[in-house]
Each structure stands twice: as C-alpha cells, then as structure tokens.
Amino acid sequence: MQKTGPLKAVLFDLDDTLFDHRFSSRNSLVTIQQQYSCFQHITIDELERVHITLLEEIHLQVLRGMITLDEARIMRMQRLFAHFGEQIPISIAEEATKFTRQTYQSFRRVVPGAIALLEALRSRVKIGIVSNNMLVEQQEKLKHLGLKAYIDVLVVSEEAGFIKPAAEIFHIALARLQCKAEEAVMIGDAWQNDIVGARGAGIRAIWLNRAGMPCPDPTLATEITAFEPIEDVLALLSLPS
Numbered sequence: 001m002q003k004t005g006p007l008k009a010v011l012f013d014l015d016d017t018l019f020d021h022r023f024s025s026r027n028s029l030v031t032i033q034q035q036y037s038c039f040q041h042i043t044i045d046e047l048e049r050v051h052i053t054l055l056e057e058i059h060l061q062v063l064r065g066m067i068t069l070d071e072a073r074i075m076r077m078q079r080l081f082a083h084f085g086e087q088i089p090i091s092i093a094e095e096a097t098k099f100t101r102q103t104y105q106s107f108r109r110v111v112p113g114a115i116a117l118l119e120a121l122r123s124r125v126k127i128g129i130v131s132n133n134m135l136v137e138q139q140e141k142l143k144h145l146g147l148k149a150y151i152d153v154l155v156v157s158e159e160a161g162f163i164k165p166a167a168e169i170f171h172i173a174l175a176r177l178q179c180k181a182e183e184a185v186m187i188g189d190a191w192q193n194d195i196v197g198a199r200g201a202g203i204r205a206i207w208l209n210r211a212g213m214p215c216p217d218p219t220l221a222t223e224i225t226a227f228e229p230i231e232d233v234l235a236l237l238s239l240p241s
Contacts, residue, residue: 007237008179009126011170011198013188015133017208018114019141025051028104032096038086050083051076063132063163073097110145111210113227118150120230124239126177128153130169130186132193135159153177164190165197174201185237195221206236 015021029047033039039047058072058079067075077093077100088096121127127150131138135156142148155173162169174181181202188194189208198205205221215223222236231241 006183007125007185007239008183009128009174009177009185010121010237011128011130011173011177011184011186011203013186013190013194014129014131014138014141016111016189016210017187017194018111018118018129018147019145020109020111023109024104024107025055027107028100031103032100035099036081036086036096038081038084042084047080051080054079054083059132060163062134063157069134069137073101108141108144110147111227113230113233115146115150116230117227117233118147120234120241121237121239122150126152126179128155128173128177130155130164130173130188130194132157132164164193165200167197167201170198170201170203174203191216206233 012018026044026048029051030044033044033047054076058067058076061067062069062072074090074093074097077097078088078090081088081093081096118127129138129142129151131154133156135154135158138154138156139148142151142154153173153176155169155176157163157169160169160172162172164170170181170186174184177184182204185204185206186194186198187206187208188198189210191207195205195207199220207215207221207223208227209215209223209225212225215221224233224236227233234241
C-alpha cells in the first residue's frame with residue numbers, strides 16, 4: 001500500500017482538469033466546420049477525433065522546443081484540412097487558425113465545480129499546477145479564468161525542463177511547495193501524464209474521468225467523474241467538508 005501522510009498539497013493538471021479545454025476546442029471546431037466546405041460532410045465527433053490526434057502529436061514538438069505554439073497551430077490546421085482531402089496554402093491555414101483561435105478564446109471556461117473545490121482547499125493545503133505547456137500561455141489562462149489567486153505554485157514543462165510523465169517535473173513542484181510526495185495528491189485527466197506520472201514520483205493520484213473512459217488500472221488511482229459534489233472530493237482527500 002502506498003505510504004501517505006497528512007495532506008499538505010494538492011497538485012492539479014490545468015488543461016481539461018481545471019480549464020475546460022475540450023469545451024473551447026469543440027466549439028471552435030463547430031465554427032470551422034460551418035466555415036469550410038471540406039468539413040461539412042463529416043460529423044463533429046469525427047472532426048474532433050482527428051483534431052485531438054493531431055494536437056497531441058504536434059504539441060509534443062512544441063514541448064521539445066522544435067517549433068513554437070504559433071507554428072504548431074498552423075501545422076495542425078494544414079494537416080487537418082489535408083486529412084479531409086484539401087491541400088491549403090499557408091494563407092488559408094493562417095486565416096482558419098486565426099478564426100478558430102478567436103472562437104476558442106471566446107469559449108474559455110472553468111471545469112464545473114473547480115472553483116468551489118479550490119475555494120474549499122485554499123485555506124487547508126497548498127495548491128500547485130503541473131502542466132505540459134508554455135509558461136506565458138498557462139499564466140494568461142489562469143488570469144483569464146480567475147484561477148490565479150488560488151494557485152501557490154505553477155510548474156510548466158517549458159521552464160521546468162521536463163515533460164510529464166517524467167517524475168522530475170513532479171519533484172520540482174513538491175520542492176516548491178515544500179512538501180514530500182506522501183503529503184501530496186495529484187488530480188488530473190490524462191492517465192499517462194498525470195496518473196502514471198504522479199505515481200512514478202510517489203504521489204497519490206485521483207483520476208478525473210469526465211469522458212467516462214475505461215480505467216486502465218484501478219490500483220493506480222481513485223476515479224472521479226466530476227468535481228461535484230465537492231464533499232465527495234474532499235472526503236477522498238481526507239479533508240472535512
């Protein structure tokens with residue numbers, strides 16, 4: 001059984017854990033589907049599935065310093081069009097990227113229940129974020145969403161020099177929070193990056209499975225499907241409601 005101590009810190013992933021990235025992304029895809037004919041013969045679910053695959057693949061190049069976020073967005077758009085049979089020049093890719101980015105930004109929201117949970121935690125434990133992304137990108141996101149005041153430590157792969165699921169990025173967060181692995185819990189939506197990564201660093205994990213996917217290994221994490229009711233999440237953290 002994993003050794004645990006008095007809870008001193010809760011770590012969160014940001015995208016699709018505290019920030020509802022999928023909601024923003026899906027709405028941006030709905031608008032681009034309406035705008036460009038090559039996407040109008042497919043379902044939004046299929047368009048989203050391909051987009052997620054491209055996003056995950058290309059974002060790794062960003063995290064490894066091979067391309068910038070802006071370059072990644074253009075590349076992703078060109079490959080999305082190409083997947084559905086249309087080769088587009090850079091000018092169209094830039095136009096479509098700008099259009100979808102504006103829509104994405106306008107639909108940004110916090111995952112339901114996240115703020116109430118952070119409110120309940122802030123006076124009891126330290127709160128950290130461990131994210132595979134760029135520092136400025138995530139700082140702006142926290143500010144826009146009204147989450148900045150709740151966060152004690154923000155650790156992103158760009159400035160940490162490590163990418164989840166590497167244990168080192170979690171160790172950096174623990175050091176900044178001044179707590180041991182057994183005194184922390186990691187909550188995240190990405191099984192490999194958040195759950196396997198946290199357990200590899202010796203941190204207890206809670207899997208936020210909002211999509212209802214099959215659990216790869218129930219022995220590695222406690223599973224929740226939402227942050228509500230807050231009392232249930234606090235109970236899993238061994239904190240009174």
